[in-house]
Amino acid sequence: MEVKTEGDNLPAATTVVKDVLSVQIKVLFFAKARDITGLTELSMEVSSGSTTQDCLNKVVAKFPSLDEIRHCIVLALNEEYTTESAVVKERDELAIIPPISGG
Numbered sequence: 001m002e003v004k005t006e007g008d009n010l011p012a013a014t015t016v017v018k019d020v021l022s023v024q025i026k027v028l029f030f031a032k033a034r035d036i037t038g039l040t041e042l043s044m045e046v047s048s049g050s051t052t053q054d055c056l057n058k059v060v061a062k063f064p065s066l067d068e069i070r071h072c073i074v075l076a077l078n079e080e081y082t083t084e085s086a087v088v089k090e091r092d093e094l095a096i097i098p099p100i101s102g103g
Helices: 012-020 031-037 050-060 065-068
Strands: 020-027 041-047 074-077 079-084 093-097
Touching: 012 079, 020 031, 031 093, 041 050, 050 065, 050 074, 050 093, 065 074
Parallel strands: 020 093
Antiparallel strands: 020 041, 074 079, 074 093
């Protein structure tokens, strides 16, 4: 006996294509970046194959004031320092870490 569900009428490739077009990541904000955005974290959807630089560009577009510290921030991907050319994957955590001062 074959049981059909509502989704059976959709071509199988539709779901697959959607899954490979974007990934969900979490962006973490520290120090001045947190002050500027008012957030400690942000869930964000980016295109599959996006680099950390692409993600940073998207975050700066959302929070233009971050551009003032962009030249001096460090990025971490899944708790390890990284470059702007690293490719993000589903459920990755991208941390934006500006210089921290204090005493």
